Amino acid sequence: MSNTTNNGLAQGLKQRHVTMLSIAGVIGAGLFIGSGKAIASAGPAVLLAYAAAGALVVLVMRMLGEMAVAQPDTGSFSTYADRAIGHWAGFTIGWLYWWFWVLVIPLEANAAAAILNSWFPAIDIWAYTLVITIALTITNLFSVKNYGEFEFWFALIKVLAIIAFIVVGLVAMFGWFPGSQVSGVKHLTDTVGFMPNGLGAVVAAMLTTMFSFMGTEIVTIAASESREPGKQISKATNSVIGRIFLFYLVSIFLVVALVPWNDPILPKIGSYQAVLDLIGIPHAKLIVDIVVLVAVTSCLNSALYTSSRMLFSLGKRGDAPAASQRTTRAGTPHIAAPMSTAAAFLAVFANYVAPAAVFDFLLASSGAIALLVYLVIAFSQLRMRRAAEAKGEKLEFKMWLFPGLTYAVILFIIAILTVMALREDHRYEIVATAILTVAVVIAGLIVDRRKKGTAGSVARTA
Known part of the structure; x- marks a missing residue:
């Protein structure tokens, strides 16, 4: 049996790697x-925001899972968009997604470096950032197994930390924790009610919380580098509901139950540390710092992996430099990984040498990419499902209540994008993302025209 996929990548990820990645691989700071x-x-109504954002992600993952089980591919939704909507769509969403994760690399590396600098201030933040990024890039170059192994342990630590927090929070909530300053669930309603700032604030919070779920789709990319990818994707997709409920809704419920929503310490030190401090857990800041360091390092690791695989897939389809599709004997895209890292360093360099407005635009340009990815996934699934049904194909894994729920997701995403465009605090993100998207679409149409021109020349020569 071959140890590589049909596109030349190694099948180096084990079942436990994919399982843990699907459970907590992209839970970040x-x-x-x-x-x-x-x-x-x-306020406490933030639970509605997390529930709405989580429901959207569950439905999008179900649609993506349907396509990925039927046709596992490291290009995932970019490849499906290419097949279902058109080359320009696959080209555009692939490059936008790559750009999103390229920007995540320096941001997560800087966050990890800031924590290390607070412990050991003699070393500058930029030095930590450089060392962390280079070290993880090198580990990703050797084999996909290294990525899987790192992510397994990173994710395991995050899972254990969240479960420990939930246990401690529940003990405190029932008043069983000695010396605790908090108990019960009175803070859900005792400070100007459950929805103190109205529905508009909940919608705004949903726009923020939605992006904390970005990366859930990575498992469909990673599973293509494992044995029995269809089976792994099915299991991973089915686990999304439980993961969002336990890790996000339960843990956030405990926070809003135990800490007044308008306590000024919440936005300053974060929700987990605020709870642990009030409960009286010693060294709460150090504990949370360690967990956050693991979380951001994990996200950095995933960003390096995902950006390299998307660039590899684009190269395979002739939409990126040909060198990006090269692999080592071990089946690792050894050119795509450093190319993505180099692009991330260029973005950091721009932050230092270019006017602040330039880097602000670069960051804002990724603001709505997650929603565009979800929208493309929905349209792709709609077309691929209808094409499969027209051919009489039987799908092992299906989207619920098709096509009604698929249409509902499309309308919901369009509504969110409209709200972002109307809200002053998110309008710049929409404009920046729109400018970048138009530029990439134009580039995709040019590439598409050149490909057709080359194919026509070859046909005439023949």
């Missing part, structure tokens, strides 16, 4: 720290 800002904005 947003849950441990960023959730505090969302709670401060929407």
